[in-house]
Amino acid sequence: MRSFAHFNAATVDEAVSVLRRYGGKATVIAGGTDVLGRMKDEILPAYPEALVNIKTIPGLDFIDEIDGVIIIGALTRLEDIALNRAVQASCPALAEAARRTASTHLREMGTIGGNICQDVRCWYYRNPDNRFSCLKKGGGRCYAINGDNRYHSIFGGSVDQGCYAVHVSDMAPALVALDAAIKTSRREVRAEEFFKVGMLRTTILDDDEIVTEIKIPKPVGWSAFFKFALRKAIDFPIVNCAAMMALAEGKVTEARICLNAVHGTPYRARKAEEVMIGVSINEDTAEAAGSAAISAAIPLTKNGYMVQIAKTMVKRAILACNCPDKL
Amino acid sequence: MAVAAKPGYSCPYCATSFNTVDDLKDHVLKVHGTEALPRPEGYVKLTVNGQAWELEVAPNWTLFYLLHDQLGYTGAKTFCDRGACGSCTVIIDGRPVLSCMTLAIECDGKNIETAEGIAAAKHPLIEAYVKHHAMQCGYCTPGFVVTAKALLDRNPDPTVEEIKEALAGNLCRCGTYPQHPIAIIEAAKKVLAARSENTPA
Ligand SMILES: Cc1cc2nc3c(=O)[nH]c(=O)nc-3n(C[C@@H](O)[C@@H](O)[C@H](O)COP(=O)(O)OP(=O)(O)OC[C@H]3O[C@@H](n4cnc5c(N)ncnc54)[C@H](O)[C@@H]3O)c2cc1C
Ligand code: SF4
Ligand code: FES
Ligand code: FES
Numbered sequence: 025m026r027s028f029a030h031f032n033a034a035t036v037d038e039a040v041s042v043l044r045r046y047g048g049k050a051t052v053i054a055g056g057t058d059v060l061g062r063m064k065d066e067i068l069p070a071y072p073e074a075l076v077n078i079k080t081i082p083g084l085d086f087i088d089e090i091d092g093v094i095i096i097g098a099l100t101r102l103e104d105i106a107l108n109r110a111v112q113a114s115c116p117a118l119a120e121a122a123r124r125t126a127s128t129h130l131r132e133m134g135t136i137g138g139n140i141c142q143d144v145r146c147w148y149y150r151n152p153d154n155r156f157s158c159l160k161k162g163g164g165r166c167y168a169i170n171g172d173n174r175y176h177s178i179f180g181g182s183v184d185q186g187c188y189a190v191h192v193s194d195m196a197p198a199l200v201a202l203d204a205a206i207k208t209s210r211r212e213v214r215a216e217e218f219f220k221v222g223m224l225r226t227t228i229l230d231d232d233e234i235v236t237e238i239k240i241p242k243p244v245g246w247s248a249f250f251k252f253a254l255r256k257a258i259d260f261p262i263v264n265c266a267a268m269m270a271l272a273e274g275k276v277t278e279a280r281i282c283l284n285a286v287h288g289t290p291y292r293a294r295k296a297e298e299v300m301i302g303v304s305i306n307e308d309t310a311e312a313a314g315s316a317a318i319s320a321a322i323p324l325t326k327n328g329y330m331v332q333i334a335k336t337m338v339k340r341a342i343l344a345c346n347c348p349d350k351l
Numbered sequence: 352m353a354v355a356a357k358p359g360y361s362c363p364y365c366a367t368s369f370n371t372v373d374d375l376k377d378h379v380l381k382v383h384g385t386e387a388l389p390r391p392e393g394y395v396k397l398t399v400n401g402q403a404w405e406l407e408v409a410p411n412w413t414l415f416y417l418l419h420d421q422l423g424y425t426g427a428k429t430f431c432d433r434g435a436c437g438s439c440t441v442i443i444d445g446r447p448v449l450s451c452m453t454l455a456i457e458c459d460g461k462n463i464e465t466a467e468g469i470a471a472a473k474h475p476l477i478e479a480y481v482k483h484h485a486m487q488c489g490y491c492t493p494g495f496v497v498t499a500k501a502l503l504d505r506n507p508d509p510t511v512e513e514i515k516e517a518l519a520g521n522l523c524r525c526g527t528y529p530q531h532p533i534a535i536i537e538a539a540k541k542v543l544a545a546r547s548e549n550t551p552a
Contacts, residue, residue: 129434
């Protein structure tokens with residue numbers, strides 16, 4: 025790994041001020057599990073000149089519950105989220121997403137802030153020494169579109185088209201389904217908006233902005249998370265899905281369903297949500313919602329198999345939300 | 352991991368390169384007349400298996416490089432060097448973590464335990480691993496043992512499922528997986544027995 029300057033930030037303001045002074049040439053490091061991999065392989069044309077360690081900022085590693093609202097500090101490790109009683113009781117989708125991420129070691133290191141800000145895993149993009157200078161790195165073409173795209177987007181290119189890399193976070197779809205808000209050093213945005221950016225970035229964060237807290241409003245219903253991966257541990261999702269369903273008299277009154285690893289941003293399955301409103305949760309309705317979720321799929325040459333998996337993930341997540349007594 | 356022979360610190364205002372953080376700091380103060388960049392780090396105080404160290408480390412040293420190549424704690428091994436195999440596991444403040452994905456410079460004030468410490472303390476895990484021969488080539492074994500030690504510290508009576516879950520991040524190319532829960536359950540019993548002996552009735 026090549027060298028860089030290193031700063032231990034003592035406060036959020038200090039982190040922001042160092043980032044601002046480096047104007048895009050410095051990178052935040054939290055658990056480091058994503059950023060150090062990127063640096064060791066030198067995948068990007070530009071190597072960071074400085075790392076700003078935010079683990080030294082006190083008060084960002086906590087889980088609080090206030091009147092049913094769960095607030096999680098950006099530095100909270102995924103293992104702590106997975107094992108937290110309050111999270112398990114009111115936001116099972118989030119606890120399960122954390123539990124299914126990577127491996128014990130990576131969950132003991134990886135933070136929720138880092139998880140939602142992690143970079144894509146497209147294997148052309150991640151190839152060492154910037155071997156493929158693709159569109160996402162400011163190069164001329166996408167190598168996946170005519171290459172091996174078995175783990176790429178089944179819902180078309182990113183917002184400004186062109187890049188087919190998927191967002192692989194396991195926590196992100198759970199946060200979108202639970203309608204969480206992401207608080208940064210300068211604003212608060214809803215989880216869904218946080219990821220809506222063009223292909224050159226993975227979040228709306230400015231160069232000198234950091235995530236400080238994640239707020240989950242009191243859930244309106246039971247939630248569930250499902251992940252399909254080739255291996256049980258240390259494996260990114262092929263497809264994952266989180267859902268939350270509010271029920272009244274056996275009928276769904278509110279539905280939020282979010283897939284991930286299928287598109288450049290977490291993919292809200294709105295058509296599936298529409299199917300579920302006003303009906304009860306059963307095999308047939310969940311099946312119909314699964315089909316609706318993938319109605320807009322346009323798979324690439326090698327990832328057609330993901331479409332059926334996405335449908336099944338949606339179906340399973342919906343069925344698992346049928347627990348009216350648990351909340 | 353290769354360590355750059357000459358660390359370069361470049362100025363955020365004019366991109367001039369410097370060899371040391373101190374040179375960069377002087378430059379920023381004198382040439383640009385700004386406030387100093389906050390505390391560039393370099394010195395760390397940490398404890399490894401009970402022994403205190405005060406060291407100057409380069410920003411790009413991983414904890415693995417510091418322990419293995421600089422301090423001679425060669426128990427931890429690197430296999431993937433990318434966070435995907437667990438063979439470099441050490442315990443930091445009670446958590447089993449990957450030393451290949453941890454920067455040494457960020458370990459100030461940390462309490463670190465390695466396979467050497469576990470062996471020196473004659474932890475029952477060592478004997479159980481030998482007895483059940485939970486290894487073939489042995490390369491991954493320290494990573495498994497350290498992970499198992501962290502598990503037993505928190506959960507002295509784990510089920511086979513809990514053991515499998517805790518070890519899910521440790522890869523073994525020789526495929527010794529079935530032996531680990533056997534060895535760990537046996538060690539757990541000894542740890543529990545030793546504890547109840549030490550607690551006055
Ligand atoms: C082998 C392996 C397997 C993995 N498997 C999975 C998996 O199954 N599912 C999954 O979701 N992920 C997986 N990951 C990705 C893993 O890195 C994340 O899960 C982890 O949570 C990232 O957190 P971190 O704190 O280590 O992030 P870092 O590496 O510290 O940071 C990641 C990125 O976010 C930025 N960042 C971090 N914190 C903040 C903040 N507070 N504000 C602004 N920016 C910030 C950093 O600048 C960096 O760009 C895996 C990683 C590895 C190496
Ligand atoms: S999918 Fe995106 S990241 Fe991958 S090669 Fe194409 S442009 Fe690059
Ligand atoms: S060498 Fe650190 S996880 Fe593989
Ligand atoms: S014993 Fe050889 S890699 Fe595990």
